Amino acid sequence: MLYPPWLWWERLWLPVNVSWSDLEDTENRVYAKASQLYHIFPFALGLLLLRYLFERFVAAPLADAWGVRDKARVPAEPHPVLEEYYCTRTRLPSQTEVLSLCKKSSWSERKIQLWFRRRRNQDRPGLRKRFCEASWRCAFYFCAFFGGVVALYDKPWVYDLREVWAGFPKQSLLPSQYWYYYSEMGFYLSLLLSLTFDVKRKDFNEQVIHHIATLTLLSFSWISNYIRIGTLVMAVHDSADILLEGAKVINYAKWNKAANIIFVVFTALFMLTRLVIFPFWLIHCTWVYPLELYPPFFGYYFFNIMLVVLQGLHIYWAVLISRMLFKSLFSTVRNYTYCMSMKLTGPAKGTTSSL
Template identity: 60%
Template sequence: MLLLCLCVFHRAMLSEWFWWDRLWLPRPVTWADLQDSEGRVYACVSHLYIILPVAVLLLGLRTFYERLIAVPLAEALGVKDKIRKRASHNPILEIYYNTHSKHPTQADIKGVCKRLGWSERQVERWFRRRRNQDRPGLLKKFKECLFYVLFGCKNKSINCELCCFVPQKPWFYDLREVWAGFPKQSLLDSQYWYYIIEMSFYGSLLFSVAADVKRKDFKEQLVHHWATLTLLSFSWCANYIRIGTLVMLVHDTSDVLLESAKMFNYAGWETTCNSIFVVFALVFMVTRLIIFPFWLIHCTWVYPLDQFEPFFGYYFFNVMLVVLLLLHVFWASLILRMVKKFIFGKLKCDERSDEEEDEEGSEEDYTHTYSNGSGNGLSNGH
């Protein structure tokens, strides 16, 4: 009983510390000042409870859409998976592949050759085939990109609604208005739905991360998703809604273009893909490396100091924005490499993609026997 009381006490203390006014709000504002009153509605944490069920709903809609819409569309466009030759069944190599390395060094290959009695060429081919088996097919990539495109188009409709009544939203053209009256800024319906759908989407991506296409920037994508959800959650609770919607608008602008370019690439529409990619590269550089740091981050670093003294939330929000900026710089370097290849006619794939490997040499059948797992296999004539 005493232990239970202590746990409840510590939980209450932790909750009280976590929601301490000075962590989230500038002096002298308190949470009591942000209670709904006189027809004014403010963002609160209870509004976010709907995100989890909406994220699950998005996963269900995505599965439904991929089976009933994406697959027939892919077939109509001629998108289909390549026929892959599977690696021969080999317990020794399979164990090595799963527990040691998918890309063995030359020294490791020679060691395996001695155990199996295979040639280096055979072992290298086995690993190429085995790696190809784990890579997602073209159809899976196409379905994923098409879903992102449709979701992005949905977001664009909300973006249009956000921008339709610009005179009522002066912060769209005067960034100082972002902080006018902060944090006592009432919530708009369009802002509410923009946040809920955007956060639900990123939540669904975290749920499906194990099944989605894994690219070379997989870790960076995870950091991006977590940073985005953290940033959006904090901006909602601390009523950074105006700047939050501007940050989302800037980020959503180029995403649809990238997924569209990849989708047309998988469909074999090379000219369309290249044209969209050029537009995407320009939009990405302008929005993520110019507008985002020099307008939006400047807005969050400088203008708030005219209204209030720095507090924890001020520093936390800006640090998270800088994390996103660093990810933008990383992705910009990949895009510039792709642009370089595009200019010199060598662009064939997304720099982030883990592309299927071509097999070299003539095809050979592998027929081997094993002696109690000792590794002393019989040679197949090489």
């Protein structure tokens, strides 16, 4: 046996007076099953292949058309001692370490610092790589979101959240829900599998936590048949992610004004979906409405705790996004003020040009 017997105790996963036998397929109903979670792996591998093809045959030609080029970088001079130190010890040596390397290499302190700076630049991902990655994520979120809209627009629980729990957990699985769920789970698993090859961002640790929490949440909701609320959570998340990745793509193409406009719209949508709709509609739906139907059980607490973890990440990212927006707007105002002062005073100090 690969798992402990208590793992599938009905009281962990299901409300009182409900057993696994109640969720067996019949002629009229089909239920989600834990054994189907293995389908995530072929979905993830398929998306990795699709990503490779997309980046090579769509994103790369688009980068060429929009003039996205990697900056020319001066390579670090080959040096076995410094290279070994760089790979095995640190990429950013302290002053003491630099002085020690001066003795080993017979180089000056300034030359060693320059070598490490150039060597770090060699490892930094190029602009085209970031462009291709953002293009893939933008394309996926676009397709996933509008696919989710098609799957959800005629469902009663979209317009009345109490319908999410109507008949729970004896809710038949729809084909659209299956494809929507496994596309999303396959995508986040593919992101985890490709973390070592992708551009490492500043919020790398938070991204790992987010992907793992998302996969855990979706897997648990699949087994416990929290699928209706799960589809709503996915749609709410994807809506803002389209604009975020789109802003990155436009920014890499040096269309700064368009990128700033998209980023402002993204910020507004992010705050609305992640700080208003998600906590006050969706989390409220999972905390309050189920208690009208059955007493709380382990799955109830576990699912809501995972939603709260995601909300904590939303707050963290909201702070980062607010800082970025402030810097962007402040920079725009500063540049505008500078340009106006140049028109009034002219390029030479003490002179006045005509308007």
